[in-house]
Amino acid sequence: MRLQQGIMVLVLCLISEACETPRPFTVTIEDSPDRVVRLQAVELADPNRGFSHPATVNADTIEQILRGIIVEIPTTPFSSSGTRHLAFAEGEAKALAHAAARGLSQATPEELVTFFESQDIDEDFRAITSGGMFVQDEFLYLILSNYRVKRPIWQDNEQYDAPYRLRPLEPIAPQPGRVSFERPNAMAPPLTDPPFDLPVSTDWVVGVRYASP
Template identity: 35%
Template sequence: MDPMLRRTVILPLLLAAAAHFGCSTPPPPRTSYQDPITAIRLYVDDHAQSSHQHPADISPEQMAKVLGGLRVFPRSGFIGSLISGQASPKPAFASTEIQALAPRLSRALTEAKPDELVTFYRRFSDNNTGLAVTSGGMFVQDGYLTVILANDRTLPTDGMNQNMVTDFDPIDSPLVPIARTSFRLEFAQPSALAAPDKRPAWPYIDEGRILAIDLRRLSAEPRSSAVHPAP
C-alpha cells in the first residue's frame, strides 16, 4: 500500500510503541488481508504471557455483533461538558465497515498463533471529516475477546500538539493512539463485559480504550443484515 500520510514522529511516540511491542526488535507482522484502505495483520505480542487462546474460532456473525456494539464516548473534560452538555456515544463502526471487517477479523483470528494478536487499520474519508484513521487490535484470552480501539476516525493531525512534529499514519503501529485524550470505549451490552477482576491482564497506555467481551453473553437476537464471508 502506498503511504498517503507522513509518518514522522518524535521520541515519545516511538517510546510508546516500543513499550507495547517490547524493547527488542520484533519480527515483522504477518498480513492476513490488505487493500488500499484496510490492513489486517498479525503482530507478535510480548504481553501474551502464558499465550493467547489462538487460533480462535469466532464466527463472522459474532464478530459483527462485537463491532456493532462498540460505542465511542468523547472525552470533553469538565469544562467541555458544562458547555456542550453530556457527551453522546456513537457507534465505532458503520454498517458498511462491519460488513467489510467482521469476516476478515474472524478469519485472522483463526490464523493467529498463541503469541500473536490481530490488528486492524482502516482509512475513512468524507467531505466533512477529510482523511481519518480507525485502528486497534484484538485477541482471545481466558474465554474473552479483548478489543483495543486505539484510534476512531482520528485525524492524523490530532496529535501534533502532543507527541508529533507532523501528521502520523499508524498503519505500521495500529495500537498507538494518535491523540491520547479524545475518547473512551464502551459496549452497548454491558452485561457481556468481563468483570474487572476477570478481565485478562494486558497493559495498555489508555485503559479507557480496551474492553474484554464474553462472547457467550452476547445477545442471541439476529442481526438485521447478514455478514457474508470475505472473498
C-alpha cells in the first residue's frame, strides 16, 4: 500500500511540474547535470514581430559577448560601494556559446534559447545561473534571470515544486543590480518594448551588437 501511495504521489508531482511549466520546451540542445540549454516557445507581444530567428551567430562571437557581460551590484548596508563581476567565467562562456549558437540557428521567431547552469559550491550548496538569449535585428540579447543564486542542493529535487532547471527564465529570488557590457558603445538602447512579457526587470536584460545594421 505504501509503495502504491508513493507511486501515486510521484505521478501527481510529475503532472504538477508539467502544468507549472509556463511555456513548452521545443528542442533540447544540451542536457547535462551542470548545464541545460533548450529552445522555449513564448507568447509574443506582437504576433507579427517575433525574434530574428533562425539566426546565424558564430560561437566565437557569442563567447566574446558573454565574456564581456558585467553584473553590477549596488551599494548595500554591508558594503560601502557597489561591485562589478563578470557574469560568466571563461570556460562557462565558451561552453554556453557553442550550445547557444546551435540553438539560435534552429530557433523559430517564437522561440528563444534558455540556459541553466549549476555549480556545486560544496556538498550542501550549489550556485545557479540561468536565463535566455535571443536575436533582434543586429543585437544579441541576454536575459540573466538568476546570477549565482545559492541554493541547498536538495531544493533542486523538491517533489512538490518543479525543478529550477525547468524554469530557467524565472527568478528564484529577487536580486538587486543590473547587467551591462564592457563596451557601452556596443550596447543596444534600453529595451522599452520587449518582444514578450519579460520575467525579470529590464535591468537584467542587455543587448549587444553582434553584426552591422
